[in-house]
Amino acid sequence: MESEKIRRVVIAGGGTAGWMTAAALGKLIGKNLEITLVESDAIGTVGVGEATIPTLHVFHQLLGLKESEVMAATNATFKLGINFENWRVPGEDYLHSFGFLGKDCWACGFQHFWLKGLQRGIDYQIGDYCREHLAAREQRFAVLPDQDRNHAYHLDATLYAKFLRKFAESHGVRRVEGKIGNVKLSPSNGFIEALQLDSGMTIEGDLFIDCTGFRSLLIEGALHTGYDDWTHWLPCDRAMAVQTESTGSPVPFTRAIAHESGWQWRIPLQTRVGNGLVYCSRYLDDEGARELLLENIEGELLNEPRIIPFRTGTRRKHWNKNCVAVGLSSGFIEPMESTSIHLIQRNIVRLMQLFPSSGIVQPDIDEYNSQAMEEMEHIRDFIILHYHVTERTDSKFWRYCRSMQIPDSLAHRIQMFKESGVIFKLPQELFGESSWMQVMFGQGLMPQRYHPIVDLMGDEELATFLGNIRRNVRHQVENMPDHRQFIDHYCKSK
Numbered sequence: 001m002e003s004e005k006i007r008r009v010v011i012a013g014g015g016t017a018g019w020m021t022a023a024a025l026g027k028l029i030g031k032n033l034e035i036t037l038v039e040s041d042a043i044g045t046v047g048v049g050e051a052t053i054p055t056l057h058v059f060h061q062l063l064g065l066k067e068s069e070v071m072a073a074t075n076a077t078f079k080l081g082i083n084f085e086n087w088r089v090p091g092e093d094y095l096h097s098f099g100f101l102g103k104d105c106w107a108c109g110f111q112h113f114w115l116k117g118l119q120r121g122i123d124y125q126i127g128d129y130c131r132e133h134l135a136a137r138e139q140r141f142a143v144l145p146d147q148d149r150n151h152a153y154h155l156d157a158t159l160y161a162k163f164l165r166k167f168a169e170s171h172g173v174r175r176v177e178g179k180i181g182n183v184k185l186s187p188s189n190g191f192i193e194a195l196q197l198d199s200g201m202t203i204e205g206d207l208f209i210d211c212t213g214f215r216s217l218l219i220e221g222a223l224h225t226g227y228d229d230w231t232h233w234l235p236c237d238r239a240m241a242v243q244t245e246s247t248g249s250p251v252p253f254t255r256a257i258a259h260e261s262g263w264q265w266r267i268p269l270q271t272r273v274g275n276g277l278v279y280c281s282r283y284l285d286d287e288g289a290r291e292l293l294l295e296n297i298e299g300e301l302l303n304e305p306r307i308i309p310f311r312t313g314t315r316r317k318h319w320n321k322n323c324v325a326v327g328l329s330s331g332f333i334e335p336m337e338s339t340s341i342h343l344i345q346r347n348i349v350r351l352m353q354l355f356p357s358s359g360i361v362q363p364d365i366d367e368y369n370s371q372a373m374e375e376m377e378h379i380r381d382f383i384i385l386h387y388h389v390t391e392r393t394d395s396k397f398w399r400y401c402r403s404m405q406i407p408d409s410l411a412h413r414i415q416m417f418k419e420s421g422v423i424f425k426l427p428q429e430l431f432g433e434s435s436w437m438q439v440m441f442g443q444g445l446m447p448q449r450y451h452p453i454v455d456l457m458g459d460e461e462l463a464t465f466l467g468n469i470r471r472n473v474r475h476q477v478e479n480m481p482d483h484r485q486f487i488d489h490y491c492k493s494k
């Protein structure tokens with residue numbers, strides 16, 4: 001399969017995915033391209049997707065965006081992790097923070113030292129050995145030097161798309177408003193030739209980026225690429241979202257509160273809070289979801305609760321012929337660990353790395369698809385862990401999650417951790433050892449033994465080692481300002 005030189009890029013859709021793609025292509029490789037983005041104001045965007053992970057500032061750095069400016073424009077707060085409430089058992093919580101726990105040695109991870117400490121009665125929470133963990137708990141924050149940054153943002157998705165639109169247009173991206181009514185394919189090779197708008201306008205292109213969200217007009221509607229359904233592992237299939245006024249200072253973490261048939265998010269922005277319930281329609285109907293959500297929010301409603309149906313899974317190919325799916329059109333895992341915007345960013349970077357300037361060839365497509373799939377599967381396993389490893393038996397939903405079959409790759413990790421406390425990170429994997437560790441302990445997994453190398457350290461030496469790390473973490477956090485005060489000052493400095 002080969003195509004002509006790529007000169008005209010057409011982005012279908014202008015949500016977070018569309019405008020992130022337009023901003024990056026426009027700024028970084030747009031000089032020799034003609035980039036057009038089509039979006040429909042009448043259709044609008046999904047309007048959620050407000051919690052991010054630390055990789056986003058790499059994207060902003062690539063674009064040359066100033067952090068304080070992005071934050072001021074998007075009503076953003078800082079995020080140091082996610083607090084999981086009621087996940088192992090009702091009434092208990094744990095924090096998955098973005099920081100690193102303790103210190104590893106060449107042979108084993110920090111959890112082995114902590115485990116031995118626990119056996120010797122040094123009973124501190126594992127999070128006490130992590131700067132971001134403690135800072136989140138104490139609601140403190142400071143921007144640290146680049147190599148030490150483990151923070152993300154909570155931001156207003158609509159304002160973020162607007163901000164990126166302005167940026168992309170200033171780098172030559174042309175925006176067309178209108179509804180795509182038809183996708184015209186080439187009769188010879190099945191490639192997309194043009195988008196036909198209801199207005200009668202036709203937009204021709206060489207490469208098409210499908211950012212039409214769950215509608216997936218190009219990659220599925222026109223090219224019938226297929227979808228691998230993951231609902232047997234990730235059974236939630238609906239969300240209900242609503243915004244409320246802030247009732248206090250924003251915390252520097254997302255709250256993920258488990259309920260009987262799903263979980264609820266609370267995402268604090270500077271002046272409002274994004275709330276939503278993710279639930280499984282097999283066990284909870286929309287009326288019940290609405291009641292549950294409204295019972296569990298604080299502050300005045302700023303809009304009516306909105307239902308968003310979804311199907312967890314992945315498009316079988318993220319790049320098919322001359323169409324690349326970015327954003328929800330490429331699949332959706334679950335909002336729990338805020339990974340969708342990260343996957344958008346990864347697909348954009350990968351596309352630029354494999355950009356088919358002199359024509360589309362199959363090896364590029366295959367490489368792109370295999371990397372994209374691998375990343376999705378790693379994240380999928382991490383998310384399933386939260387549902388599957390639980391002691392909750394109080395509802396049909398949790399009983400299903402506990403007993404469901406899980407992917408072999410995840411079963412292997414759980415088994416290893418249970419037996420020997422070993423956690424590993426694969427090269428292309430997003431979540432590192434500290435993330436797996438916090439969630440595995442938080443969900444109630446406890447290894448049977450620690451690594452024997454830790455026994456080379458005597459009890460006293462171990463107590464000093466652990467004590468020093470804790471003191472150092474506490475000292476760093478005590479020197480950080482209050483999160484709210486920091487934001488007010490930082491955003492004014494833009």
Ligand code: FAD
Pocket residue numbers: 012013014015016017018038039040041043044045046047048049050051052157178179180181211212213214215217239276308310326327328329335338339340341342344
């Ligand atoms: P959309 O926002 O739906 O945009 C689609 C675009 O296509 C729109 O501009 C629309 O107008 C256009 N379009 C569609 N059809 C046509 C047509 N016929 N003609 C012209 N234009 C058309 N991600 C995170 O990283 N963190 C989170 O916390 C998070 N929470 C989420 C919670 C829920 C419940 C859901 C469902 C998703 C969440 N996500 C989250 C994912 C995140 O919302 C999306 O990845 C992100 O918003 C990108 O969406 P999108 O741009 O692909 O689609």
